[in-house]
Amino acid sequence: MPGVPHNLVPAPEFRQIDLALGPSEVAAALRHLPGLVFFDSSGNLARPQALSIVGACPGGQLEGTIDEVAELREQIRKRSVRRPDCGFPLGAACGWIGYKGDFHFGFYDDLLVYNHVTGRWFEVGSLCEHMQSAPLPEVEISGPWKSNLTREQFVGRVRRAQDYIAGGDIYQVNLSQQFSADLPDTTSLFPLYDRLRNVSPAPMAAYLSAGDREILSSSPETFLSMHGRSVETRPIKGTRPRFADPELDSRSAFELQTCEKEIAELVMITDLERNDLGRVCEFGTVAVTEMLKHERLEQVHHLVSTVTGQLREGADQLDALQACYPGGSITGAPKKRAMEIIEELETVPRGLYTGAIGYLGYNGESQFNIAIRTLERRGARLSCGVGAGIVADSNPEMEYEETLQKAEGICLALGERWLPGAAPGR
Numbered sequence: 532m533p534g535v536p537h538n539l540v541p542a543p544e545f546r547q548i549d550l551a552l553g554p555s556e557v558a559a560a561l562r563h564l565p566g567l568v569f570f571d572s573s574g575n576l577a578r579p580q581a582l583s584i585v586g587a588c589p590g591g592q593l594e595g596t597i598d599e600v601a602e603l604r605e606q607i608r609k610r611s612v613r614r615p616d617c618g619f620p621l622g623a624a625c626g627w628i629g630y631k632g633d634f635h636f637g638f639y640d641d642l643l644v645y646n647h648v649t650g651r652w653f654e655v656g657s658l659c660e661h662m663q664s665a666p667l668p669e670v671e672i673s674g675p676w677k678s679n680l681t682r683e684q685f686v687g688r689v690r691r692a693q694d695y696i697a698g699g700d701i702y703q704v705n706l707s708q709q710f711s712a713d714l715p716d717t718t719s720l721f722p723l724y725d726r727l728r729n730v731s732p733a734p735m736a737a738y739l740s741a742g743d744r745e746i747l748s749s750s751p752e753t754f755l756s757m758h759g760r761s762v763e764t765r766p767i768k769g770t771r772p773r774f775a776d777p778e779l780d781s782r783s784a785f786e787l788q789t790c791e792k793e794i795a796e797l798v799m800i801t802d803l804e805r806n807d808l809g810r811v812c813e814f815g816t817v818a819v820t821e822m823l824k825h826e827r828l829e830q831v832h833h834l835v836s837t838v839t840g841q842l843r844e845g846a847d848q849l850d851a852l853q854a855c856y857p858g859g860s861i862t863g864a865p866k867k868r869a870m871e872i873i874e875e876l877e878t879v880p881r882g883l884y885t886g887a888i889g890y891l892g893y894n895g896e897s898q899f900n901i902a903i904r905t906l907e908r909r910g911a912r913l914s915c916g917v918g919a920g921i922v923a924d925s926n927p928e929m930e931y932e933e934t935l936q937k938a939e940g941i942c943l944a945l946g947e948r949w950l951p952g953a954a955p956g957r
Contacts, residue, residue, distance in 0.1 A: 554583035589637030620892025704863035707918030731940025735900035769793030812840030884916030
């Protein structure tokens with residue numbers, strides 16, 4: 532791992548292969564294997580290096596917390612390889628980090644990598660020989676799909692957050708509600724993920740399976756993208772709905788791009804992320820390279836900024852994760868006090884929601900999303916958090932509606948009866 536002295540081993544063999552399947556078809560053909568991971572960038576075609584990565588059969592797993600990463604660092608150090616300029620991981624520690632910092636990583640030597648720009652497949656190891664073709668079964672959620680908060684309760688918590696803002700405790704805070712449902716059995720939810728990626732494609736989407744846990748994410752937000760010593764974060768703030776009518780859709784985008792509240796919120800969080808990166812980057816290398824960029828997703832418009840930097844000598848990618856964790860866009864500013872207020876106002880633990888999902892490549896090619904628009908399965912329970920950024924001039928009712936807009940893609944994947952308008956608590 533960059534910044535950690537160690538003896539690098541030769542890079543594993545990788546080769547370009549002819550494969551007449553798309554990334555989701557390859558992931559489906561490997562879903563019978565244990566520990567399937569699918570980092571799915573099919574909604575990311577506007578970016579220059581859009582990769583989708585499929586892995587399975589991890590050679591070991593590790594759980595811990597983001598505050599104590601010595602063992603994770605050692606496991607990656609032992610597997611670190613010389614870094615050819617291939618642009619994708621040559622094996623990786625793949626997994627997730629919960630909002631509270633609890634992590635689960637598996638160590639993957641075999642990966643299939645698809646470059647959406649060139650249309651080429653690459654194989655690290657030997658996964659292709661394990662592919663099996665079989666139709667995806669239907670998956671039913673027994674329901675009901677419930678929120679932990681009614682509209683009135685959520686609005687009341689927004690007003691309490693605004694009291695803290697008025698009192699000078701914070702400038703901004705992200706508040707969320709959590710939907711959950713019961714599952715009838717332990718059938719794999721990969722078919723549900725396949726529906727989700729079709730109705731709500733996203734640049735940082737992912738599916739991961741580990742024992743009785745499954746993660747189905749249609750996240751649009753990059754937490755950290757790391758290439759050797761280069762680090763990038765892309766915080767998102769501001770949301771408006773998409774419309775089929777082009778004129779209405781343009782109006783919605785214009786409203787977002789000219790909204791002083793949304794602009795101020797993203798400026799504030801961009802500054803927070805810049806300061807976080809400054810803790811581990813060389814002085815003078817941290818820069819805001821994009822500000823208030825408008826991006827369109829399937830259901831919503833967003834505003835995005837990009838902050839970049841170069842890791843200082845002696846710092847590695849795990850140091851960057853620790854310095855920036857959890858992301859400022861889903862906590863608030865100042866981060867520490869915002870997290871204390873979140874702890875007080877939210878009635879259930881966030882779990883994975885607003886944590887991070889991704890991989891630490893053995894050759895320094897690493898990437899994590901912010902775990903939003905994400906379903907988390909634990910045994911027979913399925914949950915999904917949705918939130919909104921609260922500032923002094925927030926309209927509490929509109930903030931509640933924003934959370935439902937963000938849930939729409941997931942609810943469409945679940946089926947018409949799960950749409951937010953039909954959800955208990957609205």
